[in-house]
Amino acid sequence: MLLLLLLMAQIPWACSASNGTVVVETNPNLELFGVLYILAFNGSDPFIVAPPEYVKDVLTYFGPYKSHEAVKFVQTLVDKSLPQY
Secondary structure, eight states, X not given: OXXXXXXXXXXXXXXXXXXXXXXXXXXXXXXXXXHHHHHXXXXXOXXXXXXXXXXXXXXXXXGGGTTSHHHHHHHHHSOTTSOOO
């Protein structure tokens, strides 16, 4: 029982409830990686499951940063010759 309580204490909760409202937040690190991934593969990778409007907005707004070293780093992380699934 104590082990179960310790394990449950380690789980980060993604939402919090107060006064009957629920607030869901996106991890900013995950959002940044998503933007970098979209820029790295020009929004055409099958792994990108975001709505097309979001991908278009990311490419429009962050397009000038396509040559940034962080985008290039993401391109080197993902080997396109390997199967994705």
